[in-house]
Amino acid sequence: MAKQIEIVIQESESELKVLLNQQTKLLQYQRVKALVLIKQGHVSYTYQLAKKLKRERKTIYNWLKLYDQEGLNSYLKIKSRGSRKEQIPNEVKEAISVKLSDSSTTITSYVELLEWIESHFDLVLNYKTLYSHCRTHHNSVLKVARKTHHKKDDQAVEAFKKTTR
Template structure:
């Protein structure tokens, strides 16, 4: 039967076990969505909004923001949940500017500049 359906034996066996437990209606219902639990608390969302809209803030990365939430609100927030919230809700792009190369030769740079 598995070869005719183009499925593995394990898949067909799983279908049969599910049919014997819940019947035909259990096989025809579609459950999707996964674990859709809320990760960020309302306090954390307000705190993030305040920090991202404050012009005097010194936050340069999402890791710093995560540590601030841990210190001030005593909440552990997953990095990817924080990143997704900040990017989607606040359209933020926290980036740290990188330094110029430490071995850069100013004389060699002058060769490429126009006079």
């Protein structure tokens, strides 16, 4: 049989309703709503609360455990992710900027730029990382012209250009 919710909520029902109206984010709203439903006695089990809030039972269990252990402030604090570490150091970014803005550079492709970074900074980067950095921060378009065919006749090309005009 399912275990009943045995949590003591210190805040009064009116305080929780005021707090519920102050919430601007959905997750915080649902967390306070869970406390309100428990305080009013509408739910007795985590699966009932999960059904009402359209969340997983385990999520509700974790919320209530967090509230019980750390209190209301940390219960309403939403921990966001996304603090990803930069893969390209600032000194390399500056060197890339200088290299791309230099008109006399011999670099004509991202692969060559990648090799240049490897040789000068001993840093192994993913091609996609370098490509997206250069495209977003420097608006660079490194293109290499197609190779001409080894049997191509230059005189025939000139004759073709003269007849098309």
